[in-house]
Amino acid sequence: xxxxxxxxxxxxxxxxxxxxxxxxxxxxxxxxxxxxxxxxxxxxxxxxxxxxxxxxxxxxxxxxxxxxxxxxxxxxxxxxxxxxxxxxxxxxxxxxxxxxxxxxxxxxxxxxxxxxxxxxxxxxxxxxxxxxxxxxxxxxxxxxxxxxxxxxxxxxxxxxxxxxxxxxxxxxxxxxxxxxxxxxxxxxxxxxxxxxxxxxxxxxxxxxxxxxxxxxxxxxxxxxxxxxxxxxxxxxxxxxxxxxxxxxxxxxxxxxxxxxxxxxxxxxxxxxxxxxxxxxxxxxxxxxxxxxxxxxxxxxxxxxxxxxxxxxxxxxxxxxxxxxxxxxxxxxxxxxxxxxxxxxxxxxxxxxxxxxxxxxxxxxxxxxxxxxxxxxxxxxxxxxxxxxxxxxxxxxxxxxxxxxxxxxxxxxxxxxxxxxxxxxxxxxxxxxxxxxxxxxxxx
Ligand code: HOZ
Numbered sequence: 001x002x003x004x005x006x007x008x009x010x011x012x013x014x015x016x017x018x019x020x021x022x023x024x025x026x027x028x029x030x031x032x033x034x035x036x037x038x039x040x041x042x043x044x045x046x047x048x049x050x051x052x053x054x055x056x057x058x059x060x061x062x063x064x065x066x067x068x069x070x071x072x073x074x075x076x077x078x079x080x081x082x083x084x085x086x087x088x089x090x091x092x093x094x095x096x097x098x099x100x101x102x103x104x105x106x107x108x109x110x111x112x113x114x115x116x117x118x119x120x121x122x123x124x125x126x127x128x129x130x131x132x133x134x135x136x137x138x139x140x141x142x143x144x145x146x147x148x149x150x151x152x153x154x155x156x157x158x159x160x161x162x163x164x165x166x167x168x169x170x171x172x173x174x175x176x177x178x179x180x181x182x183x184x185x186x187x188x189x190x191x192x193x194x195x196x197x198x199x200x201x202x203x204x205x206x207x208x209x210x211x212x213x214x215x216x217x218x219x220x221x222x223x224x225x226x227x228x229x230x231x232x233x234x235x236x237x238x239x240x241x242x243x244x245x246x247x248x249x250x251x252x253x254x255x256x257x258x259x260x261x262x263x264x265x266x267x268x269x270x271x272x273x274x275x276x277x278x279x280x281x282x283x284x285x286x287x288x289x290x291x292x293x294x295x296x297x298x299x300x301x302x303x304x305x306x307x308x309x310x311x312x313x314x315x316x317x318x319x320x321x322x323x324x325x326x327x328x329x330x331x332x333x334x335x336x337x338x339x340x341x342x343x344x345x346x347x348x349x350x351x352x353x354x355x356x357x358x359x360x361x362x363x364x365x366x367x368x369x370x371x372x373x374x375x376x377x378x379x380x381x382x383x384x385x386x387x388x389x390x391x392x393x394x395x396x397x398x399x400x401x402x403x404x405x406x407x408x409x410x411x412x413x414x415x416x417x418x419x420x421x422x423x424x425x426x427x428x429x430x431x432x433x434x435x436x437x438x439x440x441x442x443x
Pocket of ligand 1 (some may be wrong): 025060210
């Protein structure tokens, strides 16, 4: 069935480590080999063997408008005529920076990079320089790219592959990264009192997407803001996934929290490589050439990436976008819960905006069916609860869905993403496919 993908994988393995350029796409956690993709359009993605899938990966988040949105493609074609990169300033960089600053009032100045990893590494350096402190605090299961300081109890591919902490990262550096359980303020408080005056910043995905989708509990982000202020640490929101996704102004506007620094990526490049970090003038002006903190990039603010980003943000700004996304994702969530409850299969679904994850957690024996609006499985609110999921059941679900034309991330510990190109019919198809699988399991 995947003959051509298989042939390409055999070729790729000879010249690319593991045959992939990013481990998250390796299909290792679902005991398979990667699919090779030929093209995509709207809500659909097509593999080299000619299969069509409804795509819930969306290039891991950037494609909130679906694949090949005509306005994004047209503006890219127009820009392409003038060259691909100059290593010099362009007007479009300012246009994108202004759109970002306007959408996120916590961001007075923003620096563009080529990836989210680069942006979060740079934000951390800036936070350390600004506070003159060495340590950072992150949360188990959160992923902020593959910078050395972040590869401690990290989510995404690290969690998916069950990798040990940071081989290759000097232990002296790893020791400067403290970790707490997500949604648990008391641990954060404790770490602050144990390491007084040493923590430069708390970095968090305000809605985690890298251990599956895990929203914050009420008061958690507010509590982080209070604790960081009391301890004169910076609060960094990693909004690489949530920025312009769970609201136009990201998680910070949805939850009404003002972080000191924000890391962005994915959507702001409209599917092309991009990242960004921003915050108050006073902090951002520490960056070279204004200040002494060095960070640079040949392709930073690349004209094509910036063009796709601007086109995407302008479309997202139109009325009704986020309501549509929310309604479609609610339809999906309700459909999953209905079939799970009818077939008595324990699952727990987290959903916020257009992000969702169906976790195959064990049955919650304290829950009665009439209270099961997120499913009959144990709730998922941090890494410890996420990792109770039945990974072999996830894997079976993943492959059966794929065989029915539904493309999910090949890991229990990744978020699903909807786009404005998805239709109610796509969602119904997805639920119908899951229903067949759940019914077979129930027999
Ligand atoms: N943050 C994305 C997955 N959680 C990145 C995908 C990748 O690592 O390839």
